[in-house]
Amino acid sequence: MDYFDLHCDTICELSRYRLYRQETGTLLQNSGQLDLTRAMRCTHYAQVFALFCGAQPLNDARQAHERLMHLLETAQRAFSESASVLRHCRTGGDLRQAEREGKAAAFLAIEGAELLQSEDDIRTAAEAGVRLVTLTWNHRSRYGCGAAADNEAGLTEEGIRLVKILSENGMFADVSHLSEHGFWDLASCTDAPIVATHSNSRAVCPHLRNLTDAQFEEIIARGGVAGINLYVPFLTRRSRADCTDVVRHIEHFCSLGGQHHVCIGADWDGCDRFPDGITDVTGIEAVAEALARHGYTDTQIHNFLYDNARRFVIEQF
Numbered sequence: 001m002d003y004f005d006l007h008c009d010t011i012c013e014l015s016r017y018r019l020y021r022q023e024t025g026t027l028l029q030n031s032g033q034l035d036l037t038r039a040m041r042c043t044h045y046a047q048v049f050a051l052f053c054g055a056q057p058l059n060d061a062r063q064a065h066e067r068l069m070h071l072l073e074t075a076q077r078a079f080s081e082s083a084s085v086l087r088h089c090r091t092g093g094d095l096r097q098a099e100r101e102g103k104a105a106a107f108l109a110i111e112g113a114e115l116l117q118s119e120d121d122i123r124t125a126a127e128a129g130v131r132l133v134t135l136t137w138n139h140r141s142r143y144g145c146g147a148a149a150d151n152e153a154g155l156t157e158e159g160i161r162l163v164k165i166l167s168e169n170g171m172f173a174d175v176s177h178l179s180e181h182g183f184w185d186l187a188s189c190t191d192a193p194i195v196a197t198h199s200n201s202r203a204v205c206p207h208l209r210n211l212t213d214a215q216f217e218e219i220i221a222r223g224g225v226a227g228i229n230l231y232v233p234f235l236t237r238r239s240r241a242d243c244t245d246v247v248r249h250i251e252h253f254c255s256l257g258g259q260h261h262v263c264i265g266a267d268w269d270g271c272d273r274f275p276d277g278i279t280d281v282t283g284i285e286a287v288a289e290a291l292a293r294h295g296y297t298d299t300q301i302h303n304f305l306y307d308n309a310r311r312f313v314i315e316q317f
Contacts, residue, residue, distance in 0.1 A: 006227035053112025198265030227265020243290035
């Protein structure tokens with residue numbers, strides 16, 4: 001099986017190990033939900049590693065810069081320590097090279113543009129290989145507002161300017177967590193593909209973090225992709241979920257014409273409630289099995305789990 005995942009918070013977990021020395025762990029092997037030892041059971045494996053701004057609002061420029069640098073250093077150290085089995089990728093060509101070498105492919109993203117308080121920070125992130133940036137996390141920032149805080153709030157003038165600067169530096173805006181109003185502000189100020197690295201269907205589960213049909217159709221029209229998030233509250237309003245709930249979101253997006261735009265953005269190490277039977281990255285095998293039980297072909301399953309994300313990266317990165 002091949003697996004390309006658009007979002008995890010594993011680098012942030014590794015950064016906590018470094019900061020607080022509470023436990024040890026490396027990208028190759030740790031006690032969290034994702035490490036290379038488990039993930040590389042897959043024939044080809046690619047992962048977008050997010051650098052998370054933090055759960056509390058981050059408005060101090062110095063504090064934001066220090067956190068950005070710490071996270072970048074953690075990622076660089078983790079990738080270097082794993083260089084025998086992992087390639088840090090910036091382009092589609094890098095991904096192809098990782099595949100030829102039989103190595104995992106690692107891409108970098110930022111979750112919460114609050115980490116980028118200046119154009120120098122943006123250039124630093126770009127030079128380090130960051131290719132995706134969520135414009136907000138859950139709360140309000142100088143750039144816009146997360147859906148969890150106010151779904152009717154749009155991008156600020158600084159947020160609209162940020163979108164243009166990101167594009168100039170070869171980075172794509174990620175709309176996961178962004179308010180619905182902010183989504184359409186983004187759509188109106190750029191012609192670039194739109195990516196939602198870890199967002200589900202609001203028609204299937206009416207959570208404000210999920211995408212409306214109109215939003216997903218805009219992602220399709222732009223040639224973008226959306227990654228299905230395995231966090232239970234985004235899958236169902238019930239207290240528990242199973243892999244059938246994951247399939248329901250994929251089916252709905254496919255019904256809108258999105259069969260080549262649906263990916264996985266499981267949110268490993270970023271949440272604590274997964275569908276029954278899934279506890280870590282090896283659980284993606286259960287998702288594949290559920291898709292097969294629902295009649296999806298091997299080619300369709302490969303597209304959802306790997307090739308749709310791969311195609312986007314090859315074409316856009």
